[in-house]
Amino acid sequence: MSHDVVVTGIGLVTALGADRETTWASILAGRRGFAPLRLFDLPGREAPVVAEVGSFPRKKGVPKRALRASSRTDRMTIAAALEAVADAGLSSLAGAACVLGASSAGMLEGEEYFRHAFEEGHDHARRELLGGIEAASTASRVALALGATGPRATFTTACSSSAHALGHALDLVRSGEVEVALAGGGDGLCRLAAAGFLALENVSRAGCRPFDKDRDGMTLGEAAAVLVLERAGRARRPYARLLGYGSACEAFHATATDPTGRGAEDAIRAALTDAALDSRAVGYVNAHAPGTRDNDGAESAALARVFAHGPAVSSTKALHGHTLGAAGALEAAVTCLALREGWLPGQGKTHAEGAIDVVEAARDKRVEHAVSLSLAFGGNDVALVFGAAP
Amino acid sequence: MIVTGVGAVAPTALEEVRADGRMLAVKRAATPATIGAREARRLTRPSLLALAACKEALGDAPSEGLGIALGSGFGACEATRLALEGLFERADLVSPSHFVASVRHEAASSIARMLSLRGPAVAASARRLSFEQALGWALRQIGRGRARGMLVAGTDEVTPLLARSLARSRLRREPIAFGEGAGALLLESEGASRPALARIEGFLEGAGSIDDLIAAVRRRLGGRFDLILTDEEGSDRRRADALRMGEELACPTRATDSGYVASGGSLVAVAAVRAPEKRVLCYAREVDGAFAAYSVTKP
Amino acid sequence: MDLADEVRAVLVEELRLEDLRPAEITAETRLFGPEGIGLDSIDALELVVILKRRFKVDIPDRAAGERAFSSFGALVEFVRGARKTG
Numbered sequence: 001m002s003h004d005v006v007v008t009g010i011g012l013v014t015a016l017g018a019d020r021e022t023t024w025a026s027i028l029a030g031r032r033g034f035a036p037l038r039l040f041d042l043p044g045r046e047a048p049v050v051a052e053v054g055s056f057p058r059k060k061g062v063p064k065r066a067l068r069a070s071s072r073t074d075r076m077t078i079a080a081a082l083e084a085v086a087d088a089g090l091s092s093l094a095g096a097a098c099v100l101g102a103s104s105a106g107m108l109e110g111e112e113y114f115r116h117a118f119e120e121g122h123d124h125a126r127r128e129l130l131g132g133i134e135a136a137s138t139a140s141r142v143a144l145a146l147g148a149t150g151p152r153a154t155f156t157t158a159c160s161s162s163a164h165a166l167g168h169a170l171d172l173v174r175s176g177e178v179e180v181a182l183a184g185g186g187d188g189l190c191r192l193a194a195a196g197f198l199a200l201e202n203v204s205r206a207g208c209r210p211f212d213k214d215r216d217g218m219t220l221g222e223a224a225a226v227l228v229l230e231r232a233g234r235a236r237r238p239y240a241r242l243l244g245y246g247s248a249c250e251a252f253h254a255t256a257t258d259p260t261g262r263g264a265e266d267a268i269r270a271a272l273t274d275a276a277l278d279s280r281a282v283g284y285v286n287a288h289a290p291g292t293r294d295n296d297g298a299e300s301a302a303l304a305r306v307f308a309h310g311p312a313v314s315s316t317k318a319l320h321g322h323t324l325g326a327a328g329a330l331e332a333a334v335t336c337l338a339l340r341e342g343w344l345p346g347q348g349k350t351h352a353e354g355a356i357d358v359v360e361a362a363r364d365k366r367v368e369h370a371v372s373l374s375l376a377f378g379g380n381d382v383a384l385v386f387g388a389a390p
Numbered sequence: 391m392i393v394t395g396v397g398a399v400a401p402t403a404l405e406e407v408r409a410d411g412r413m414l415a416v417k418r419a420a421t422p423a424t425i426g427a428r429e430a431r432r433l434t435r436p437s438l439l440a441l442a443a444c445k446e447a448l449g450d451a452p453s454e455g456l457g458i459a460l461g462s463g464f465g466a467c468e469a470t471r472l473a474l475e476g477l478f479e480r481a482d483l484v485s486p487s488h489f490v491a492s493v494r495h496e497a498a499s500s501i502a503r504m505l506s507l508r509g510p511a512v513a514a515s516a517r518r519l520s521f522e523q524a525l526g527w528a529l530r531q532i533g534r535g536r537a538r539g540m541l542v543a544g545t546d547e548v549t550p551l552l553a554r555s556l557a558r559s560r561l562r563r564e565p566i567a568f569g570e571g572a573g574a575l576l577l578e579s580e581g582a583s584r585p586a587l588a589r590i591e592g593f594l595e596g597a598g599s600i601d602d603l604i605a606a607v608r609r610r611l612g613g614r615f616d617l618i619l620t621d622e623e624g625s626d627r628r629r630a631d632a633l634r635m636g637e638e639l640a641c642p643t644r645a646t647d648s649g650y651v652a653s654g655g656s657l658v659a660v661a662a663v664r665a666p667e668k669r670v671l672c673y674a675r676e677v678d679g680a681f682a683a684y685s686v687t688k689p
Numbered sequence: 690m691d692l693a694d695e696v697r698a699v700l701v702e703e704l705r706l707e708d709l710r711p712a713e714i715t716a717e718t719r720l721f722g723p724e725g726i727g728l729d730s731i732d733a734l735e736l737v738v739i740l741k742r743r744f745k746v747d748i749p750d751r752a753a754g755e756r757a758f759s760s761f762g763a764l765v766e767f768v769r770g771a772r773k774t775g
Contacts, residue, residue, distance in 0.1 A: 044482035102515070103494065113555075114474050122410050122558045130559045134463075135494065136516035140678040143597065151595040152680045153523045156465075156494035156515045164512050164527075171530045192473060195481040196489030200734060246536070249457065249502040249511035254432065254490055255731065266508065270536060377490070378499025380511055431705035432731075476738070483742050486734040 005173045006238035006389060009088025009228030010333045011080035013186075014320045015051035015221055019083055023320070024337050027345045028362045032319055034207040034219055039189050040108075045198055049207050051221030051321025052189060066145040069131025071106025074141050076224035077186030081142045088228040089236070090180065097150040097178045098143040099169045100226075101161025101185030103325030106132025108190040138186055142226070150178045156325075159288070160247075161185055162225065163328025163374040163382035167245030169229050170384075179231055184333075186224030187325035194220060200255065208291030208322070210315035211300055211352045218290035221321020225329035227336070238389040239336035243369070244275025250379025257295050261302030263381040264288070268306050268371060271383035280309050282385075283367025284344050284359075286335045288375040289315035290322045295375065300354035312367075314359040318347035328374040332384055335372045339388045342366040391532050392586035393686070394539075395576030397446025398660040399439045401548075401569040401648050409550035414557060416548045417569035417649035429504075432487065434466035437497040439572035440545035443656075444501050447541060447574040451584060455538040456576075457509030459528040460498040461520030462545050463652020466491050467552045497545055509537040518621060518674050520544055521573070521655035522595065522682035529593050532579050539582065543574035544656025548649075556650075566624035569649025573656030575663065586689050588663045593684040600631045603673065603681045604638045611685045616667035618643040621654040621674060631675055639671070655682075662686040693765045696744075700761075703739050704732055716762030725760075733758060746771035 012019060015033030016026035026033065036047040058075065059082045066078065077100070085093065113129035131137070136154040143152055151172060155164040162185025169183035197203050197220055204217035229242060248270055250263025257263075272279055285303060289296045303313060316334050323330055338344050344363040352358045372384045401417040408414075421435075422442035430438060440460060448456075469491035476484040490496070495513035502511055510531045514523040521544030528540035548570040556568065578584065592611045596602065607613060618636060623629045623645040636643035646657050655674050662670040663686060673683035690698075697714050701707060709726060719725025721733065728736075736758065740746050746768055748754040757767035 042481035044480035111474065111477070114471075115478055117410070117555070117558075118475070118478060122554050125558070127559050130555060134515070134517060136519075139516070140676075140680070143680075144678070149597050151526075152516070152519075152597060153527065153595075154514060154516045155527075156462075156513045157498070157511075158493050158495060168527055168530070171534065175530075191481065192470075192477055192484070192489070192492075195477050195484040196473065196486070196492075198482070199484045199486040199489060199738060247457075247510040247512065247531075249499070249508055251499075251502045251506055251508050253503070254496070254499065263508075270510070274534065274536065376495070377493055378495060379502070380495060380499060380513075427708040428706075428727075476742070479742070483738055485738055487731050490731060 003174055003176060004232035005170050005229050005242045006232045007227050007240050007242060007336045008230050008238050009084040010239060010336060011083030011087065011226045012333060013053055013056045013076045013080050014223040014330065015053055016320050018054065018056040027316060027319055027334060028343055030346050030348055030361060032207060040191055042191060042195055048194060048198060048203050049219055050189065051219055053222050062145045066141040069128040070141055071109050071132025073105055073186045073188035074132045074138050076188060077138045078142055078145045080224035081146055081182055081226040084226040084228050085146055093146050093148040093180060095150045095178060096148040097169060097172050097181040098139050098148040099153045099165045099181060099183045100139045101155050101165040101325045101328055102135040102138055103158050103161055103187045104190045104193050105135050106137060107192055108188055111191050142182065148182055157376050157380040159324055159327050159376035160374040160380050160382040161325045161328060163384055166329060166332050166384055167382065170242045170245050173229050173231055181229045182226055183229055184226035184329035185326045187222055187323055189222045202292055204291055208317060209350065210289035210291045210318050210347055211296050211358055212350050213353045215291045215293060215296060218292050219321045221323040223320060223323040223326040223330050225326050225333045227329060227333055240339040240389050241387040243277060243387045244271040244385035246270025246274055247382045250381060252379050255377055257298040259298050261298035263379045264299050264302035264373060264375055265306055267381035267383040271385045275385040277369060277385055279306055281369045282307060282311050282371050284338060284370040285311055285313045286331045286372045287313050287315040288373045290317050297353060299375065300356055304355050310357050312344050312359045312363065313356045314345055314347040316345050316347060328382065332372045335370045335386050339370055339386055391529055391577045391590050392580060392582060393575050393588045393590065393663050394578050394582060394584040394586060395447035395449050395451065396587065396660045396663045397443040398573040398657055399442050399571050400657055401571045404567060407550055409554035412554060412557060414553045415567035416553055417567045418548065419571045433500055434469050434491050434496060435547040436462055436466055436545040437500045440497050440543050441501050441504060443572040443574035444505060444541050444543055447576045448505060451576065453506045455509060456507050456541060457531060457537040458498055458502050458507045458511045458541045459524035460543050461514045461524035461653045462497060463515060463517050463520045464546055464552055465494045466496060467547055467549045471551050517652050518676050519680055519682055520653040522674050526593055526595055526682065528577060532577060539576060539578035541574055541576055543572060544653030545572035546570055546651050546653045567649035569651040571648055571651055571657055573660040575659055589687045591685045591687050595682040597679040597681065600634050600675065603675055603683060604635060607683050613639060615639060615641045615669045615671040617641065617665060617670045619658050619662050619670055619672050620645050621658055622646055622648050622650060624650055692769055696765050696768060699739060699743050704735060714761050718761040720758055720761060744768050
């Protein structure tokens with residue numbers, strides 16, 4: 001027995017806004033949420049331009065146990081989950097699955113622990129700082145905060161983590177194993193990630209310019225994005241239908257992308273097959289395109305091959321940054337909003353390389369189907385296919 | 391789904407390690423000699439262990455149409471430690487290679503590269519459910535026809551830093567040995583040409599008490615088994631869980647002897663396939679109530 | 690130990706090149722690409738950090754980096770020169 005699956009709730013905490021409506025309004029306005037890093041110092045480095053979250057709501061009524069020794073990533077994601085569930089109008093999540101992607105998790109707090117542990121010894125380091133360090137901490141806390149008592153999973157494939165989470169949740173709801181799933185991911189900035197990407201010389205000086213011929217790297221960001229997936233027919237006005245999930249491994253290099261974009265192509269084709277959809281039906285692609293020299297060219301080539309009819313393409317990383325573990329879910333949420341609102345998000349003025357139709361200013365256009373793409377280090381590639389809700 | 395190959399690197403050497411003023415028991419695995427020094431230089435220890443287990447499980451089977459699902463509780467601890475050391479010295483002194491190696495799915499990507507696995511690929515991390523979550527995902531990929539087979543593995547390394555941090559945080563009450571190791575299964579859809587070593591019949595996951603898990607097992611897996619296998623018993627809670635499972639399902643229970651290995655569910659899976667008993671129940675339950683169970687039956 | 694020996698030892702240790710014998714790394718040895726000891730793009734980035742951390746020298750720009758990394762001998766001379774001025 002197979003059920004159609006729809007997205008009925010979205011919660012967002014991003015550099016563009018501490019909730020869904022503010023974030024979406026900022027995206028439509030083409031606002032870039034970039035500024036020099038303020039959350040922490042990086043001695044030896046100039047503060048890079050990042051997409052940092054401002055303050056975000058600390059909701060009442062969340063069980064203390066969910067928040068005790070929690071990380072910033074945990075709390076951001078709980079906030080997004082609460083917004084998503086309220087948006088979906090659900091009063092009970094009994095039996096609901098909770099599937100998240102995670103990357104840095106609570107490493108920001110962990111860095112403080114380890115610094116003290118290395119310098120003064122573990123017994124002098126505050127134990128609570130490790131409370132959110134594990135990848136699964138967030139899923140555990142979100143489930144507890146919301147009373148989601150169904151299956152749980154945490155995927156940790158860096159930039160494609162929460163795309164996998166959405167795909168897995170699709171399978172759980174589609175098969176009838178669960179009626180409701182919370183799916184998404186959260187990722188807060190930490191020194192290790194910031195310093196690490198700077199060491200890879202992958203970071204843009206002034207802010208990322210996806211697909212642009214003069215692009216000079218990525219803009220690291222942070223965010224939390226949670227979507228509610230349900231069987232169609234249960235809810236009033238869904239954002240979109242989630243139709244397909246495809247994943248492939250490029251098996252090429254630890255960090256570099258195969259210049260032909262082979263992995264991206266395989267993932268997209270797998271997702272289209274899963275959705276039983278022809279590529280020509282896709283009207284919009286929310287690309288991965290972080291703005292690095294290496295990735296964007298390969299991705300552009302793959303998109304041109306798979307979507308020869310030239311659908312509209314944009315990488316909203318130009319606005320909210322590359323949010324690592326949250327990226328897949330955030331960009332899927334943006335894709336769902338685009339489908340429901342009939343507006344394709346733009347990525348700003350772009351001198352694009354390659355033959356793709358890049359959306360610069362937000363475009364007033366209804367499309368029937370859209371694809372969201374996430375391509376991680378090591379060639380872990382995921383594509384999700386969405387369809388407009390009837 | 392059928393299991394057509396298994397492989398494992400189990401910990402065997404129990405030793406005492408001094409870590410920051412504490413004596414901790416660790417159980418180490420022998421470093422596999424599967425690949426040469428030059429190929430190995432970028433691989434972390436969890437990758438090396440998992441690669442050896444995956445190669446053994448794959449055997450001489452072709453890799454076309456295969457994907458990989460890898461669970462790891464704590465990932466590349468040593469690479470992370472080295473990256474942090476650089477960071478704490480000065481932010482511009484973080485080692486790029488240690489940073490790349492510390493990325494959580496490094497093992498899955500490296501193995502995919504070395505064994506030419508181009509199908510669906512994922513890494514999962516959820517403490518004692520790391521392997522089980524990877525397994526659940528893999529079963530669904532084959533079930534949906536997205537892959538004809540999957541290598542499903544779990545891997546974790548033990549380091550003084552990990553053991554000391556665990557001893558400091560939630561596990562400080564449990565006087566157990568911290569282990570390391572990797573296990574792998576080659577799973578294929580029914581009708582695959584290679585002979586089935588075993589069949590995975592039913593896979594369930596959820597959250598709740600041990601009684602919720604037992605009820606789910608009865609409802610979804612039938613409740614009659616020749617053996618119940620679980621990960622190393624260690625803590626009071628896990629011992630109580632195992633006792634209850636054995637009593638309620640009227641079945642002998644055994645635990646693997648690997649010490650505390652977060653992704654030790656992979657060693658349980660391999661042990662279940664290799665065990666002579668015909669119908670084996672494997673299960674795991676985490677401290678937050680999340681659980682998973684599946685049945686391994688022999689042809 | 691002269692500077693070349695020191696640089697060689699650091700490279701072998703930090704880049705985990707224990708499979709190479711010291712005699713295989715001479716002044717003429719190419720560092721990158723298939724003709725030499727086969728280092729790759731991540732090694733190049735690693736070298737920048739190694740030079741900072743172990744020898745306290747910085748690569749001022751891309752061109753200087755390309756010259757310094759062209760061979761083992763060039764690398765040693767770069768470190769020697771940078772230490773004098775630094």
